[in-house]
Amino acid sequence: MYGVTIHRTENDTAYEPLASEGALRRLSLVVALGAIMTVLDTTIVNVAVQVLGREMDAPISTIQWVVTGYTLALSMTIPITGWATGRFGGRTLWLTSLVLFIAGSVLCGLAWSPASLIAFRIVQGVGGGLLMPVGQAMLARAAGPKRLGRAMAVVSVPAMLAPVLGPVLGGWLLDHVSWRWMFLINVPVCGMALLLALVLLPRGADRPGERRPLDTRGLLLLSPGLAALVYGLSAAGDSGRPDTRAVLGILGGTLLLGGFVLHALRRRDAALVDVRLFADRGFGASAAALCLYGVAMFGIVILLPLFDQIVLGGDTLEAGLLVAPLGAGAIITMLVAGRLTDRVGARVPTVLGLLVVLAGTAALTTIGAGTGPGVIAGMIFVIGLGHGLVTPSLMAAAYVRLSRAAIPAATALATVVVRVGSALGAAVGAIVLQLLAPSADDLLTVAGERLVPAFEGSFRFAAVVLAIAVLPALLLPKPSTVDGH
Template sequence: MVALGATMTVIDTTIVNVAVHVLGRALDTSLSTVQWVLTGYLLALSMTIPVSGWAVRRFGARTVWLTSLILFSAGSVLCGLAWSAGSLIAFRVLQGVGGGLLMPTAQTMLARAAGPERMARAMAVVSIPAMLAPALGPVLGGLLLDHLSWRWMFLINVPVCVVALVLAVRLLPAGDPEREAGAGLDGWGLALLSPGLALVVYGLAGLAEGGSPVWLPAGAALLVAFALHSSRRRDRALLDLRLFGDRAFATSVGVLFGYSIAAFGALILIPLYAQTVRGSDTLDAGLLVAPLGAGAIVTMALAGSISARFGTRWPSVTGIALVVAGLSVYTRLSAGTGWPVLAVATFVMGLGHGLVTPLAMAGAYRDLPRTAIPGATTAANISVRVGSALGAAVLAIVLQYLSRHTADAAAAFAGSFRWAFGIAAATLLPALLIREKEPVPGPVP
């Protein structure tokens, strides 16, 4: 139920990527305006995630989960009925508000229910959306655009969310014993953190498109101001920065941040290479990314057992090493590199991805008390979101620079993948510092 509801919110960050030109023609508007269909959703996600920890404490996980599903479903219906670019952008913002609450609330519920011993299994379940989105989003978008109206990219969410809503009403307990009815909202923190994150994400997206860099330092200044505010307000800050004093949490979140830069940046480049260098259509470009989801599902199913037997440190290191091995093939790209070679390399990356994401996340929660889980979930989600945006922006800028200085388009992509390779390899160092738990002796049950 949790994975079902969260999957569509993450897929929606990628499914529209292949529809920019189609939406521009259908709505009779410029590509720069249509880009806000993507950017508005991401900004709403970024601004809503910081509120999720407080909302779970104040209203309870069940209430927040149901509310976010309803908001996301309503936004999806309205997007499917949009009559102009402006209305579609506005409805995508509503959709993003619901989506920004869904993923951290899902992680909070699973982390509370699982406990330390089953944390890796729980994080493997909640990581399904992050693993499937890069693979399913472009493929699903291409299929829908080839056979149906663009409106179905949004309407397809509705039956999935309705099923998740019905299951949530039936399965989630009505009361939340950990709810704090009097929990106050850190208004100053919200006024600094949410706009700061939004400006950073917007600034990174603008840099990738050659826009003005002014929004990035403005967002960074707000984040610095938030850090100063949070350090003074030690009680009920919107985001408790003291969590980073826990070595297990700080190390694991650091790994997730660095890994997100490399992995999601590379996942932007792969379909671009297929379309730009090889002349593939949107569906074929999406299919080149699909092996990543297949590989991730294989190792994700084993993540719990692997963690129980070997802990989290060395499996995380192994996962990153597999991603690095897959990326090494892309660093030697040419216009004639065989599709089977690239598919195998992407599959190997997926095998690593299925280990890194759930096990590093499980390591982050390892030593935290239950009361700290909502705040920890918020911090981890913010780190992954900003890391993903940073990776997409940095590698897009690198690709643009290399493309201007070489006539060989494939060589420009190979050089860009070397950056992803280097960043992923660098995350091996903090991964070696992940605090290990004692492995379970004997056979794994």
């Protein structure tokens, strides 16, 4: 039977570092390079829906599935990563996933109809859904507990850059080249990652584990449940209200996920994902903080471009560039966060980062139609500084008390939490804005100052969620607890 050891013990020598400093840096580079385009593809196509509809002579409702199909495939694939990593080994699975993503990208670039493009986006999503969690698991297992902060800082770069670069890069490619290059641009970047991986990834460092049978019933509950919940939340966010699609998706997804939890508690060690990991203080507190933080941050990232376009009258490119300081600020503090986490534990940088993000978000509640883009960019830069502290610290905290055997399952579970939190944040941000608007029609026209109070209220809501996220962050274990003393 496959067992998951939650806490490290004196005899758990398997979680000593697998890689030297140089080998860890090379592994981090390969994982980040391979993952960045898969994360970027979650946002790069968002600006192309109207162009694709015009080029392919298809209604927007059909073209929207180019975005939705990728997201759902991504979501449905995530739960299987823990089992697949143990069954095939991280290196083999990562290389296979990257090849699948490259093949899907080439096929999307050659698509001849909406149906073919949607189908090929699903292929992309399957490969992309495996890459990030498998890469995180390889890094966590190779780094060892004392270097987790630095490892997670590097692998979090793609997640930080995607909301910033996706819309900007997509808009530039549409204006100057062709929509096909939104997919073909993945090929050289991921091809370079593939070549580097073949040379740099050690063959014997991450071998397959025990070949436990696949939990088929758990897979049939968890993957469709996660996809249905993400779809329902996305539908609610698109419409700004919980319509029939949203209600059915959220209700169905919640029931399936609830069924999986009951099933997993009965199956225990044989379950697809071990939900008992939530009982570990480090993982449980990290997962709760990640989910709440995702709700707030993705709400902010959705609201800012809308504010620029509706209130300030900016175009798509300007709206995307408005979010760019978020990534700039995050990159400045990211590497500091990694080293600080390795030295003093995750609690201090996480709480400090949350307070900085909260301060920047509080400043956003004061903006209006007369606020200059430079002032708003400064506020977003402050949020980015805090974001660079929070993300790698929380990711490291999720794994630091776990055995090496538990990391693949923990990575899958943490990725599910982040995926739900981000979808919930995007949906709730849009719904709160809709509820606070003077009328539903105001979101469909240039409402100007009439919508400013609604945006202010939405940013206040995000600030409240951030304040709540501080509570589980305070429960993160102290370094002495992490070290087992």
